Amino acid sequence: MLAIEHVSKVYGTTRAVDAVSLGITPGQFVGVIGRSGAGKSTLLRMINRLGEPTEGRIRFGDIDVTALSGPALRDWRRRCAMIFQQFNLVGRLDVLNNVLMGRLAHTSAWRAFPRLWSREDRAIALSALDQLDIAGLAAQRAEDLSGGQQQRVAICRALVQEPDIILADEPVASLDPRNAKIVMDALLRINKHFGITVLCNLHSLDLARTYCDRLVGMAQGRVVFDDVPAALTEEVARELYGMEAHEVLDADLGPGLLAPMPSAVAA
């Protein structure tokens, strides 16, 4: 159980994340939605401790995540893998070595630095690539791949960490719809197959409804919605997205929810 307790992040005078409290049950596929700048990224990055909370605490079981440092912090990062919008691969390294970055926490520096990965680690990495149908790309340079392929490599890197949670920060925002579906399907498969909790920031409501068990809506750093996707009415969506509502709603919402008013059809 991941517990976020009154967590805030303050930059100067703006409260990017404002007293957020959430409990994430193991095995859930949680979508965090909201307009850009709502604090979704900041929240996710604090869970991995890429960002430090200004106030509040994050706990995972008995572990006080916010107090970790040194090897304990690295082990925590190993347990909550992160997937980024821009993939954050090492472009000049080949795909297999990029996946093996996920084994760093399991490997001593004297073996890792000269890239003397154990046979077992290499096998784990290759089988992760195989699971995502990209084992054939193992020897290619990461920067030569397409965006969709790079994001799948990043998912493999997350997988070989053997994590409890995967944090995905807008994983499909830089991808075309077809690749977005491939990547979201992969995340869903990992969630269902391995029981790894997925916490995923999404801009698109349509994707959020399709893939998530639970949606957390954020606006101005606060949680304004937290329920199953079916409970997300048009009204709530409008509040969440404000000025951006029409882009998200018109494009994404199915006819059931956004059926035009009869009068509008008549006109």
Added chain:
Amino acid sequence: MSESAATLSAMLRSRNVELPRYGWRTHGPGFVAIAVLIGLFFLGVPVLGISFERFIPGLWRLGDIVMLMMPPSPETWSRFFIYLEALGQTLAIAFLGTMTAAVFAIPLGFLAARNIVANRIVHFFARRLLDTVRSVDTLIWALIWINVVGLGPFAGALAIASADICALAKLMSEAIETADRRPVEGVTASGGSRAAAVRFGIVPQVLPVFASQVLYYIESNTRSATIIGIVGAGGIGVHLSEMIRVLEWQQVSFLILMVLVTVAIIDQISRVLRKTIAGRG
């Protein structure tokens, strides 16, 4: 203003578009800068005691020297081989000096990079140190090292190494600072240590840049190694200065040709290598 131009500007005015005006406000600073430069030039002439009376006959003398240089010749084959060996020495000075500089510059470059050493005070002093030492020219280092280890190529290699450590370190630290930080974040987020983040996030990005910078320095140090030979730090420059002193102009021109050809060859090799390195990324 012609009629069509008048209607055109009237049309623009009606759409609230103001024609840009050119005058002293826009062009003035440029004219002033050029005037100042010309003024400084004529101010400098008497200060340096430049006299055109001496210059014009000097041109004739220069012509005489060029005539005396023709045709370039080492005179004997034995001298040619001596020069060839000295040229090899010059190349060795450039190569060993630059490689030594690179070995020391790499750790210094990392120390001086803001994204590696976050401590502002360390960063500030590292940068100032690099800037200060960098401003001492190779020639000055050569004169110093000749007094320490004596005349010869060893002093030359030391001079190039000491002059370029800081210059290379500064370039390298800039390459490190402009490296993409996303891979670093990726490695950190997967549980890699700080050292692992540098090793995998930054080193693969900057190594090709370093290689290209070192190659360029080897190239340019081939020229520097010739010059420092003139003050006695070994290599072909020693012969060059000696032949100028004894007025053996044909041999002087032959030596200059040897240097020119060598530098051109090194330039070509280095350019091809640097292109290959860059092309891989």
